[in-house]
Structure formats: C-alpha cells, structure tokens
Amino acid sequence: MRIKYQKIGDILIVKDDLNEEEIKYLVEKTKCKTIAKYTAQITGDFRTPHLKILYGKETETIHKEHGCLFKIDVKKIMWSMGNIKERERMAKIGNKDEVVVDMFAGIGYFTIPMAKYSKPKKIYAIEINPDAYHYLCENIKLNKLDNVIPILSDNRKVELKDIADRIIMGYVHKTHKFLDKAFEFLKDMGIIHYHETVAEKIMKIRPIERLKFYAEKNNYKLVDYEIHKIKKYAPGVWHIVVDAEFERI
Numbered sequence: 001m002r003i004k005y006q007k008i009g010d011i012l013i014v015k016d017d018l019n020e021e022e023i024k025y026l027v028e029k030t031k032c033k034t035i036a037k038y039t040a041q042i043t044g045d046f047r048t049p050h051l052k053i054l055y056g057k058e059t060e061t062i063h064k065e066h067g068c069l070f071k072i073d074v075k076k077i078m079w080s081m082g083n084i085k086e087r088e089r090m091a092k093i094g095n096k097d098e099v100v101v102d103m104f105a106g107i108g109y110f111t112i113p114m115a116k117y118s119k120p121k122k123i124y125a126i127e128i129n130p131d132a133y134h135y136l137c138e139n140i141k142l143n144k145l146d147n148v149i150p151i152l153s154d155n156r157k158v159e160l161k162d163i164a165d166r167i168i169m170g171y172v173h174k175t176h177k178f179l180d181k182a183f184e185f186l187k188d189m190g191i192i193h194y195h196e197t198v199a200e201k202i203m204k205i206r207p208i209e210r211l212k213f214y215a216e217k218n219n220y221k222l223v224d225y226e227i228h229k230i231k232k233y234a235p236g237v238w239h240i241v242v243d244a245e246f247e248r249i
C-alpha cells in the first residue's frame with residue numbers, strides 16, 4: 001500500500017480521507033497515535049491550520065529534528081515540512097557574538113536550532129499568537145536554552161532599537177510591510193533573512209527592489225545579498241529567502 005504522509009512526532013498528516021484498512025496499515029507501520037488531514041489552506045496572520053482527525057484524538061506531540069525538540073499541537077499550530085532545510089541552515093548561520101531578533105518566531109522553528117547550535121548571545125523571539133507563544137516557551141525549556149527571550153506581542157509594538165546583528169523574517173505574503181520595523185531593530189550593520197513568496201519570473205527582481213526601497217527609506221543601503229529557494233509554493237511560485245546585508249548611511 002502506498003499512502004503519502006508527513007510525520008510530526010507521532011502524528012501523521014495525510015492528504016486524503018482514508019478507509020479503515022488504510023488507517024490500520026498506517027497505524028501498524030508507523031506506530032502513530034493520531035492521523036489527520038488538512039481540510040483547507042493555512043490561513044490568517046496566525047497561520048492556523050484546519051484539521052480533520054481521521055484516527056485517534058491527541059493532537060499534541062513532540063517532534064525531533066536536527067537534534068532539537070519541538071512540542072506542538074498540530075490542531076492549533078502549523079508545521080512546514082518544506083522548510084526543513086532552512087531550519088537546518090539557520091542552525092549554523094549565526095555566531096556567539098550576535099544579538100538576533102526573530103520577528104515571526106512561531107513555536108521556535110528557526111529560533112530553537114539557531115539558539116542551540118550557533119549560540120548567539122541573545123535571541124529575542126517575538127510571536128503574536130498566544131498558542132504558538134505557549135509552545136515557544138515550552139520548547140525553550142525542553143531544549144534547555146538560556147539565550148532566548150520570548151516576547152508575546154505584535155512585533156510592530158516591540159520597542160527595541162539598534163540592537164540586532166541579525167533579523168529573521170520567516171513570514172510570507174506581506175513580509176515587506178514589516179521591513180520598517182526590522183530596520184528599527186537593526187544595528188548600524190546587520191543581516192536580514194527576508195522571506196517572500198514570489199513568481200519565478202520576478203524572483204530575482206521584486207524582493208531586491210523591495211529591500212532596496214525600505215533600506216533607503218530607513219537610511220540604510222543594501223551592500224550584499226544572496227537569494228535562496230526554500231520550496232515550491234504554488235505552480236510557478238517560490239518561497240524564497242534573501243540573506244541581505246545592510247549598512248546605515
């Protein structure tokens with residue numbers, strides 16, 4: 001039997017409804033406690049999933065990835081399998097002298113691996129959704145991290161100025177609208193990891209134009225950048241991240 005699934009801890013997420021025989025097969029094969037399927041696209045500013053439970057009832061689990069533990073309730077919080085490589089990349093990209101701001105921290109998708117492996121002095125991890133914030137705090141404890149400061153807030157309301165060497169903007173659709181705030185967090189020099197979903201044709205143009213526009217508006221210049229593809233988001237559309245280096249003018 002061939003059934004595609006994503007495994008988050010001991011919970012399986014499948015694409016289609018399953019019959020009894022298929023459920024029995026998957027439970028025996030994977031020892032999962034719950035099977036669910038997404039019924040609609042992840043929506044809203046909180047990026048809340050919509051789930052239908054097909055087997056079992058518990059939706060909280062602990063997922064292990066790259067030596068990190070992520071406690072998550074899959075009914076309340078999204079988990080993107082497609083971002084696995086980016087989570088690994090973020091684990092290695094910082095260094096111990098840095099202060100980092102993760103503007104869209106979620107349950108610590110990027111914060112946890114970065115805090116554990118790059119060991120920056122401090123990561124301010126900002127999250128607006130109380131459910132995600134709850135798991136962010138749980139995950140800081142689970143991974144025994146003492147360099148993460150979780151903040152439950154809309155990042156636009158956080159009053160931290162000139163403190164960041166590095167900023168993570170792991171959010172899509174309207175990320176550019178948060179760039180003014182990112183420049184407020186940034187020191188005289190620093191790096192912003194700017195995510196965007198963009199049509200392949202303009203992938204090398206639009207994000208850079210936006211970064212240059214907001215940099216100038218905030219008296220910075222873009223000194224260097226690299227564009228990385230994260231995953232196919234929709235036909236002809238990519239989820240990309242730009243590692244962009246800025247200097248105050």
Ligand code: SAM
Pocket residue numbers: 045046047078079080083103104105106107109110126127128129132153154155156170171172
């Ligand atoms: N990059 C992550 C990954 O690897 O799966 C996904 C991050 S998730 C899409 C974005 C998070 O940003 C959500 O948890 C959402 O609640 C949070 N968020 C949205 N708007 C926000 C805001 N204005 N301030 C702080 N957090 C915000």
